[in-house]
Amino acid sequence: MNIVMIGAGAMGSLLHQQLDAYHQVHFLPKPGQQEFGFTETYQFTHLNGNTEQLVRRYIKVEQIGQADMVICALKAYQVKGAVEYIAPFLSPDCPLVLQHNGMGVFQQVRQALGDNYKLGLLLSTQGARRVEDEQVLHTGKGNWQLGSYQAFDVRDNPAAALLNHLQDCSWYPSIREIQWTKLAVNCVINPLTAIYDVLNGELNNDRFTDIIDALINEVVVQAKVEKINLEPERLRNTIYQVIRQTAGNSSSMREDILAHRQSEIEFINGYIVNCAQHSGRAAPQNQWCVTQINQLQKK
Numbered sequence: 573m574n575i576v577m578i579g580a581g582a583m584g585s586l587l588h589q590q591l592d593a594y595h596q597v598h599f600l601p602k603p604g605q606q607e608f609g610f611t612e613t614y615q616f617t618h619l620n621g622n623t624e625q626l627v628r629r630y631i632k633v634e635q636i637g638q639a640d641m642v643i644c645a646l647k648a649y650q651v652k653g654a655v656e657y658i659a660p661f662l663s664p665d666c667p668l669v670l671q672h673n674g675m676g677v678f679q680q681v682r683q684a685l686g687d688n689y690k691l692g693l694l695l696s697t698q699g700a701r702r703v704e705d706e707q708v709l710h711t712g713k714g715n716w717q718l719g720s721y722q723a724f725d726v727r728d729n730p731a732a733a734l735l736n737h738l739q740d741c742s743w744y745p746s747i748r749e750i751q752w753t754k755l756a757v758n759c760v761i762n763p764l765t766a767i768y769d770v771l772n773g774e775l776n777n778d779r780f781t782d783i784i785d786a787l788i789n790e791v792v793v794q795a796k797v798e799k800i801n802l803e804p805e806r807l808r809n810t811i812y813q814v815i816r817q818t819a820g821n822s823s824s825m826r827e828d829i830l831a832h833r834q835s836e837i838e839f840i841n842g843y844i845v846n847c848a849q850h851s852g853r854a855a856p857q858n859q860w861c862v863t864q865i866n867q868l869q870k871k
């Protein structure tokens with residue numbers, strides 16, 4: 573299968589490493605980067621410390637029309653621009669699989685492409701880190717969760733390729749529930765670790781109990797508006813389980829703030845605030861997180 577990857581970062585490289593043995597995987601350069609026809613060697617380090625050299629092969633955007641599947645592994649705020657860039661060349665027959673954290677991306681992509689395209693969603697509990705463009709580390713064992721945003725059919729070849737060739741990849745007919753649970757995890761852990769400048773495990777401390785409960789309750793209310801039933805106690809247990817399991821992690825949002833990079837706040841707590849504005853059910857703790865992170869981002 574001819575797969576085009578948008579995003580040569582941590583997750584794009586992890587996907588490349590897992591799919592490369594079975595498929596022709598090419599990367600799309602960022603707009604303005606004339607890298608088509610070029611190749612780039614990088615070192616991929618596996619969880620057990622073994623390393624291998626992989627080669628990224630770049631194509632030009634016009635060649636997107638020859639793809640059997642496009643996978644977009646970008647930060648949530650990068651997806652809209654990337655999709656607008658490929659839209660003139662993307663056939664409605666070619667599924668576009670979005671791999672990202674947060675919510676609100678689908679609405680942006682649907683606005684860019686219309687409802688005629690096949691859109692998949694690939695969530696992940698894997699960990700990967702790009703040290704430099706030439707070095708990517710697989711940092712956390714996890715799995716892939718595949719589902720449909722719009723008309724992405726589990727019986728078609730692109731879905732089968734991901735299910736058969738990604739490590740630990742399963743199909744979820746109700747991927748939106750999983751996405752909401754992941755959103756809730758990120759709504760709690762990401763902003764609090766960034767605002768208080770702590771590792772994930774520190775959130776187990778009693779001083780965070782009240783704000784964690786308030787954030788969870790606000791997410792549950794907004795999920796219900798979107799007809800997703802999240803059971804608060806179960807969700808709370810899941811979130812504390814992630815806090816314990818990733819106790820030594822520095823969350824991606826904390827890392828973004830420390831590195832003075834844009835964070836995905838608008839697609840995490842910002843999404844809840846946006847839902848709250850539409851539903852009329854306030855989400856003050858999520859709003860507080862957005863305000864605090866936006867202030868930190870300005871520094």
Ligand SMILES: NC(=O)C1=CN([C@@H]2O[C@H](COP(=O)(O)OP(=O)(O)OC[C@H]3O[C@@H](n4cnc5c(N)ncnc54)[C@H](OP(=O)(O)O)[C@@H]3O)[C@@H](O)[C@H]2O)C=CC1
Binds near residue numbers: 824
């Ligand atoms: N890393 C992880 O462990 C996990 C990440 N996720 C989620 O997966 C998504 C991707 O994360 P991750 O891979 O870590 O992010 P990265 O920043 O490592 O990767 C994104 C890459 O895409 C490049 N890029 C940006 N815009 C474009 C474009 N228009 N065309 C082509 N390339 C582009 C970026 O370049 P540049 O940096 O120069 O902008 C960067 O190399 C995020 O939503 C993240 O939250 C989910 C689970 C785990």
Ligand SMILES: CC(C)(CO)C(=O)C(=O)O
Binds near residue numbers: 757
């Ligand atoms: C689960 C968690 C919070 C792990 O650090 C994460 O997804 C992130 O950092 O973005």
